[in-house]
Amino acid sequence: MIKVMMCREATRLMSKRLDATLSLGERFSLRFHLGMCRACRHCNAQFDLLHQAGRRFDDEPPADEGDDTSTRR
Amino acid sequence: MAAGTTQDTNARMQRLAAVRPRLVSFARLQLREPALAEDAVQEALATAIEKDDDFAGRSGYETWVFGILKYKILDALRAQRRQGKWQPFDDESDDEAIDRQFQQSGHWQLAARPSDWGDPEATFANEHFWRVFDTCMIALPENIARVFSLRELMGLSTADICKETGLKENNCWVILHRARLRLRACIERGYLSEHGLSEQEK
Numbered sequence: 001m002i003k004v005m006m007c008r009e010a011t012r013l014m015s016k017r018l019d020a021t022l023s024l025g026e027r028f029s030l031r032f033h034l035g036m037c038r039a040c041r042h043c044n045a046q047f048d049l050l051h052q053a054g055r056r057f058d059d060e061p062p063a064d065e066g067d068d069t070s071t072r073r
Numbered sequence: 074m075a076a077g078t079t080q081d082t083n084a085r086m087q088r089l090a091a092v093r094p095r096l097v098s099f100a101r102l103q104l105r106e107p108a109l110a111e112d113a114v115q116e117a118l119a120t121a122i123e124k125d126d127d128f129a130g131r132s133g134y135e136t137w138v139f140g141i142l143k144y145k146i147l148d149a150l151r152a153q154r155r156q157g158k159w160q161p162f163d164d165e166s167d168d169e170a171i172d173r174q175f176q177q178s179g180h181w182q183l184a185a186r187p188s189d190w191g192d193p194e195a196t197f198a199n200e201h202f203w204r205v206f207d208t209c210m211i212a213l214p215e216n217i218a219r220v221f222s223l224r225e226l227m228g229l230s231t232a233d234i235c236k237e238t239g240l241k242e243n244n245c246w247v248i249l250h251r252a253r254l255r256l257r258a259c260i261e262r263g264y265l266s267e268h269g270l271s272e273q274e275k
């Protein structure tokens with residue numbers, strides 16, 4: 001019996017994908033679900049963005065809020 | 074040349090001053106107590122000044138300073154843990170904030186369906202996004218926020234998070250899943266409401 005994966009379960013895999021390697025079966029189910037579900041594609045993009053957001057802190061030049069140009073290279 | 078070195082050092086001190094606000098907000102997101110965050114930043118700045126010679130013109134001065142701050146934050150977190158300040162994490166408990174996003178069947182609730190946040194670069198360039206991001210991070214329950222920060226701000230692997238927190242890897246995945254679902258819902262409410270999609274796509 002094939003149980004169709006629902007959005008809630010799909011989000012679990014979208015999240016896990018960012019922290020571990022999914023099994024072949026998990027990858028397949030996720031890809032299949034994402035192919036059918038636009039809301040989950042958005043969610044997947046949002047999780048990716050959150051993942052990148054945390055890494056933004058330490059690799060950007062200082063914000064230019066009113067600082068003078070002499071502090072810049 | 075001594076003069077050149079002094080000049081470089083002065084330039085780096087200016088950059089320290091410029092990066093300080095970002096160090097503070099980074100530390101606050103993780104330590105949550107403003108005073109603790111200030112202390113960690115103060116210590117990191119002191120170390121950066123003291124070890125200025127070690128830096129010796131390598132690229133990425135700000136990244137180097139952030140690296141120092143990360144160690145200070147980890148120290149502070151370990152001290153918090155030793156002092157028994159961490160609430161235990163109960164992963165059996167239901168998470169209402171997440172239950173609200175889904176129907177019984179496992180489909181999204183209509184009102185909670187994720188929408189398109191647009192181009193990531195434009196989002197990252199948007200100051201309002203970062204304000205909402207900070208607010209939503211602070212709104213996370215403390216023990217969820219801690220694991221999320223260790224993973225996404227400090228960049229630790231879930232295996233290392235297990236060592237720092239005593240959690241099982243499975244618990245980590247459950248917590249990170251919850252953190253991401255809560256954050257996305259919170260950010261979507263705060264970000265898109267004031268900064269509509271149409272406006273962003275113009």
